[in-house]
Amino acid sequence: MALAREDASPLFAGSVAGTLRLIFYLALAMVLMVLDHRNGWMWRIRYAAAAVVEPLYRLAGMPATGMRTLTVAFADRQRLTEQNQRLGEDLLLANAKLNRMAAVAEQNQRLKELLDTQHSLELNVQLARVIGVDLGAYRHRVMLNLGARDGIRPGQPVIDARGVMGQVIEVLPTTSVMMLVTDPNHAVPVVIERTGLRTMAYGSRDGNQLSLPTIPLVADVKVGDRLLTSGLGGRFPPGFPVGEVTAVAPAPTGMFLEAHARPSADLNRSGDVLLLHDQAEPAGPPAPVTPMGPPADLAPVPAGAPAAAASTPAPPAGAAR
Amino acid sequence: MSRQRLSLWWFVGTLVFSLLSMLVPLPDVLAPFKPYWPALFLLYWSLESNDRVSLGLAFLMGLAADLLDGVLLGEQALRLCALVFIALRFRSRLRFFPMWQQTLAVFALLLNDRVLLLVVRVFAGDPLPPASWWVAPFVGAALWPFLFLLLDDLRMRLRIQ
Known part of the structure; x- marks a missing residue:
């Protein structure tokens, strides 16, 4: 540091060394960007750095959670009572509808079993909370508080009570990032x-x-x-x-x-969201079948090396079946 | 010795604070007005402290911000490097500007930063952002005098370099 003092800030002319250093760093940044854009190995670095990064997310999410707690703490009693009553009514209505639907759903299930289709109306979901972190303006990303350790995988759909919110695009050990349906890339x-x-x-x-x-x-x-x-x-x-x-x-x-x-x-106010599991029913053509033929161990032994040929073909034959 | 250590902690603390405030969300209405905090804090330190801020530090800080943001590794490193380079190059002049002139200079730097970001995003294949995207540099420049005076005042009170 002391070495740089004499040419640290000339009044007018800049030093060549400083410009060279700038060019070096800019080139380094560009190389990083291109590599990251092409290979996408940024997620691997982030996954490795998650031990440092995730506590920071929690820390940065604290003001938002604090605000939410404060609004609950200072909400007047009347509003809470009203909200409670409204929620109770909603629940009653939803339960009534569900009870009426139950018979229909069961009938549907039976008919579908008859038709031998595998669509099911059951939902296999996991509740997650949104962490209030700003991942950049106009990025349409939201951070959730579940991650790889809770069994989250990239590609899982995320819904809330009213409809589809988006899908998980990136998973860290205890947090994950979701892309909203309003993202231009979605x-x-x-x-x-x-x-x-x-x-x-x-x-x-x-x-x-x-x-x-x-x-x-x-x-x-x-x-x-x-x-x-x-x-x-x-x-x-x-x-x-x-x-x-x-x-x-x-x-x-x-x-x-x-x-x-x-x-x-x-999309703007969801505090709790649902992550769907095992919902993706394969659509489209079935996966290509591995070509069938006589088992490999029945193949005629090549004349050249009988000992090697006898030992090697066994594992592929097992794998093919 | 302990005074030196205190000033170092203060320096690092403000930078970490700037990274954190980059992550803290604002209410939806205010979201487009959020200034680019790491740039403002780095600018302050590159003007005020003689030899602490270097291009390497700006690069490292940009990398940290990229890791937190999760967008494109190197994007903010590039932007902060360019910003700090210009600030350091014109440091002697910027320091003796009156406040309104300095604010204008900061505004130009922040605008340049936005243009760089736009170029990077367009090259990465993202669509063009809406018009309210350009508000942030104005807000950053408007906040600059207050931030500068506040940090200066705190530094005087803590009696650190």
Whole structure:
């Protein structure tokens, strides 16, 4: 440090060494960025550094949790009573509906067993809390308080009481990062509830809405139509509400209709979310079957090396079966 | 000796604090107005402390911020390096500017930082951000005099270099 003192801050001319150092660091940063963008090994570093990083997340999330606790602590009694009553009514209503549905669901189950399909209406979920951490403006990412140690895997769909929120994209030991459906890089296959038209809902670049840019011009789409997940692609299970169409207009290209939708999940305020497990039912063509043939140990022994040939073919034959 | 250690802890503490406040979320309405805290704190230290802030430190701090942010490793390292380099190069002049001029200079630096970020994101294939994305440098520059005076005052009270 003391060595750098004499040329530390000349009034006008900069030193060549400083510029060289800048170029070195900029080049290093660029190499890192390119490597990270190409290989995505940033997650591996973050996973390794999680022991340091995760306590910081908890620390940074504390103001948000504190605010939430404070609002509860200072909420007046009347509002809490009202809220409690409203929740009780909601629960009563939901239970009544569930009881009526139970018979139908059971019947549905029996019929499906008869048809030999494997769709089930049961939900295998895990409750998670959102950690209030800002992962950068306009990034549409949310941090959850469960991670690899709780059995979370990348790709799990996340829902709340009203609909689909997004999916887990990255998992640390005790936290995970979720991408919201409104992220411009996110797409979810949807079906319009009223007409059964299948299309894709992308996130949009300006804030909290979805855009459906590829609806055929002749399709019947109206403002107010509800969007459900279609289950195509196998990531999101079918039948969950995604959003509600707010605007329909011809796309600038003139080849499609473009619709905008408001996500039905409460993306800004959700404190508790549900992570779905084992929901992805494989859609699409079945996995390619390994080619069948006579077992390898029946193959004619090559004339050259009988001893080696007799010992080696056994494991592949076992693996193929 | 202990005074020196105290000042070192103060220095490191403010930098860690800036990283943390980068992570702390604001209410939805205010979210676009959040200034880039690590840049502001690094700028303060590069103007005020003679030999503590170097390009290497800016690089390391950017890497730490990238690890926390989880976006693209090296992105903030690049931005902070460029920022600190310019600040150090013009340090002697920036220090003797009156406050309003210094604020303008900080605004230019922050704007330059945003442009760099935009270039990086476009190269990485992200879509262009909305217009409110450009508000943050204004807020950062508006906060600069207060931050500067506050940190200076605290430094005087603690009697550290």
